[in-house]
Amino acid sequence: MGKPRLEPGAVIDGFRLGEIVHRGGMSELWRVTRDGDDRSLLMKVPLIKEGADPAAVVGFEMEQMIMPRLSGPHVPKFIAAGDFAVQPYIVMERIEGQSLLPRLRHLPLPYDEVAEIGVRIATALDALHRQHVVHLDVKPSNIVLRPAGDAVLLDYGLAHHAQLPDLMQEEFRVPFGTAPYMSPEQLKGNRSDPRSDQFALGVLLYFFSTGRRPFGEGETLRAMRVRLWRDPEPPRKLRPDYPPWLQEAVLRCLEIEAAWRYPSAAQLAFDLSHPEQVKLTQRSERLRRDPITTVLRRRFNTDLKGPRRKTDAAAQVSSAPIVAAAVDLAGDASLNAALRTTTARILATVPSARLACLNINKQHRLAIDTTLDSAGQSKQVDRLVGLRHWAEPLKLDGARLTVHVLDAVDPADAILDFVRANRVDHLLIGARDPSLMRTLLGSVSAKVAAEAPCSVTIVRPQ
Amino acid sequence: MTKVNVKCAKRGRLSHDAMLIALFADIHANRQAFTACLDDARAHGAQRFVLLGDYVGYGGDPEWTLETVMALAGDGATAVLGNHDNAVADPHETMNVEAKVSLEWTRGELGKPARDFLTALPLTVTDNDRLYVHAEASHPKAWTYVTSTVEASRSIVATAAQVTFCGHVHRPAVYSLSAAAKMTAFTPVTGVPIPLLSGRRWLVVAGAVGQPRDGNPAASWLMFDTDRREITFRRSAYDIDGAAAAIRGKGLPAWLADRLFRGA
Numbered sequence: 001m002g003k004p005r006l007e008p009g010a011v012i013d014g015f016r017l018g019e020i021v022h023r024g025g026m027s028e029l030w031r032v033t034r035d036g037d038d039r040s041l042l043m044k045v046p047l048i049k050e051g052a053d054p055a056a057v058v059g060f061e062m063e064q065m066i067m068p069r070l071s072g073p074h075v076p077k078f079i080a081a082g083d084f085a086v087q088p089y090i091v092m093e094r095i096e097g098q099s100l101l102p103r104l105r106h107l108p109l110p111y112d113e114v115a116e117i118g119v120r121i122a123t124a125l126d127a128l129h130r131q132h133v134v135h136l137d138v139k140p141s142n143i144v145l146r147p148a149g150d151a152v153l154l155d156y157g158l159a160h161h162a163q164l165p166d167l168m169q170e171e172f173r174v175p176f177g178t179a180p181y182m183s184p185e186q187l188k189g190n191r192s193d194p195r196s197d198q199f200a201l202g203v204l205l206y207f208f209s210t211g212r213r214p215f216g217e218g219e220t221l222r223a224m225r226v227r228l229w230r231d232p233e234p235p236r237k238l239r240p241d242y243p244p245w246l247q248e249a250v251l252r253c254l255e256i257e258a259a260w261r262y263p264s265a266a267q268l269a270f271d272l273s274h275p276e277q278v279k280l281t282q283r284s285e286r287l288r289r290d291p292i293t294t295v296l297r298r299r300f301n302t303d304l305k306g307p308r309r310k311t312d313a314a315a316q317v318s319s320a321p322i323v324a325a326a327v328d329l330a331g332d333a334s335l336n337a338a339l340r341t342t343t344a345r346i347l348a349t350v351p352s353a354r355l356a357c358l359n360i361n362k363q364h365r366l367a368i369d370t371t372l373d374s375a376g377q378s379k380q381v382d383r384l385v386g387l388r389h390w391a392e393p394l395k396l397d398g399a400r401l402t403v404h405v406l407d408a409v410d411p412a413d414a415i416l417d418f419v420r421a422n423r424v425d426h427l428l429i430g431a432r433d434p435s436l437m438r439t440l441l442g443s444v445s446a447k448v449a450a451e452a453p454c455s456v457t458i459v460r461p462q
Numbered sequence: 463m464t465k466v467n468v469k470c471a472k473r474g475r476l477s478h479d480a481m482l483i484a485l486f487a488d489i490h491a492n493r494q495a496f497t498a499c500l501d502d503a504r505a506h507g508a509q510r511f512v513l514l515g516d517y518v519g520y521g522g523d524p525e526w527t528l529e530t531v532m533a534l535a536g537d538g539a540t541a542v543l544g545n546h547d548n549a550v551a552d553p554h555e556t557m558n559v560e561a562k563v564s565l566e567w568t569r570g571e572l573g574k575p576a577r578d579f580l581t582a583l584p585l586t587v588t589d590n591d592r593l594y595v596h597a598e599a600s601h602p603k604a605w606t607y608v609t610s611t612v613e614a615s616r617s618i619v620a621t622a623a624q625v626t627f628c629g630h631v632h633r634p635a636v637y638s639l640s641a642a643a644k645m646t647a648f649t650p651v652t653g654v655p656i657p658l659l660s661g662r663r664w665l666v667v668a669g670a671v672g673q674p675r676d677g678n679p680a681a682s683w684l685m686f687d688t689d690r691r692e693i694t695f696r697r698s699a700y701d702i703d704g705a706a707a708a709i710r711g712k713g714l715p716a717w718l719a720d721r722l723f724r725g726a
Contacts, residue, residue, distance in 0.1 A: 057640075057661070058642075064657070064659065065656075065657050083660050084659065165636060165638060167640065
């Protein structure tokens with residue numbers, strides 16, 4: 001069977017080619033349709049000819065292996081793949097919406113918009129990492145926002161799947177990626193660390209909020225290697241009104257050592273969605289780069305440059321869960337103590353976990369909104385103070401602890417909303433004693449346990 | 463080797479139908495492990511069996527194991543010869559000391575039908591674009607271990623097969639040769655399907671059913687889905703106490719029993 005010609009109207013395995021929407025160095029994208037399928041589809045066809053970049057072939061093979069295994073709203077839905085022996089292709093869902101590339105004309109963007117984009121991308125990265133995949137080419141042109149707001153990550157040609165052969169690594173043994181966005185460890189040939197994607201996202205957030213790329217655009221290996229020891233200019237130096245919380249988050253993403261970044265993309269998303277709760281460290285105050293002595297130490301400290309053990313993205317993420325504890329401050333003291341003991345046990349097993357303490361400020365259905373009057377305000381502060389007091393014996397570093405008061409008519413719904421919006425991995429909640437109230441009103445913990453998308457531990461006093 | 467030996471055990475037939483093939487290597491007379499793997503493979507929908515050699519040696523139930531292998535072969539399973547199987551009839555086969563002890567005992571255990579069956583086994587079997595062999599395929603009777611990309615590439619270029627399945631190493635591994643002649647090595651993850659992309663050539667090392675050595679004591683095998691062209695490595699828990707008791711009960715060295723618990 002001969003190779004079918006690629007032209008509008010041609011039919012390949014039941015897919016009819018429409019217009020060509022993109023012609024790149026390594027592949028072409030065609031709109032395609034299929035009888036009985038009214039979805040909007042794209043066919044990606046690699047350009048494989050004599051003298052073509054061998055990375056195009058291997059990247060396409062990786063994509064053919066990885067894409068069928070991905071699911072969820074943050075990846076284009078995989079439809080079909082074509083055999084290399086005949087006509088290699090991948091047919092996927094066409095995402096409505098634009099990539100982030102056109103936004104480059106409007107930089108710098110407002111800070112809150114940058115944070116919002118950051119939350120969306122970090123959420124998408126977390127979903128990807130949980131599927132054992134590190135993207136390794138996070139940049140504006142590979143990110144599309146769906147009309148509903150979900151970020152979609154495109155192009156898995158450079159990606160690493162912890163449970164599949166890494167054809168890229170073996171084939172080339174040189175770093176592949178997009179120069180301005182490539183992490184230090186990626187430059188050194190480590191393709192398995194999910195925090196490399198966080199670094200690339202840090203570059204994007206820095207660029208979007210300052211209008212400047214933190215490490216320039218140098219494409220030579222020599223130019224790229226500078227980031228192995230040189231930290232970028234702090235954003236506040238470029239824009240004096242730069243919010244400290246945003247600088248804290250962005251510079252943490254850009255830490256040279258992956259271990260100093262956020263332990264998971266979900267934790268980054270958490271900070272970006274709760275600016276007032278970001279623990280400000282010396283990072284947030286920086287107005288100039290590290291002194292030359294520090295840079296020289298990094299430059300010549302071979303300890304930092306040794307090869308690292310391979311990590312599985314999903315294992316790395318699961319070692320850094322977001323744990324939430326729902327605390328009824330007015331409730332039974334022995335129950336609250338038991339809740340704290342159980343929380344301590346769980347945090348002890350996962351040192352990278354962070355804890356969000358929740359308290360519900362129950363609203364009455366017909367009451368007028370009083371949250372903004374002085375009494376309401378002080379009530380809110382009292383509760384926040386109460387939550388910190390409850391958590392104090394846990395001795396958590398400020399970057400690992402946040403407190404939240406949720407106003408709600410239905411406590412269970414409020415807790416469930418928080419769990420979903422913040423990708424909480426494990427929720428701890430106390431069970432009240434069987435009582436007339438519970439019999440009449442139903443149990444909050446039972447509803448939460450039944451409907452939460454995460455693990456739930458129900459705690460009873462000992 | 464330029465020409466591949468095309469032979470099928472018994473009335474095994476070459477098939478183009480889509481199916482699930484379960485592959486077992488290095489059963490080594492471990493009745494409990496083999497039974498568990500067969501049950502597990504059938505539960506996963508296996509329609510055909512391929513046996514990659516070393517049915518005997520080390521373990522305490524060589525006779526039962528060979529009877530089972532012969533029955534499977536009679537039903538169309540493909541079976542190739544392993545070095546331990548070859549050593550039953552061939553006194554010149556070089557073996558390490560540990561293997562020798564159990565082999566001498568095994569020789570006395572096997573009846574004529576079993577010995578004849580082993581003598582008649584082919585070194586390699588080709589089915590469509592697949593090659594089945596016990597060890598490295600360029601010189602199958604040299605029983606070379608495929609433990610790195612060096613042996614894997616030598617094996618792949620020596621045959622015409624797109625996919626070679628072998629055993630002998632007792633540790634699962636997947637190697638591939640790209641169109642640009644670069645080798646990739648990978649340790650498979652249990653239960654995760656690996657697509658054998660058609661643009662490259664593959665060598666798949668099955669783990670061991672009867673004596674795993676990768677630190678996981680569960681019996682190792684794999685399934686090949688000919689339609690999706692995917693392999694999935696599996697581990698089956700089995701009665702290690704029973705297998706160890708059989709080894710000790712036959713007076714074989716106790717450490718052959720002990721290592722089963724460690725998978726080493």
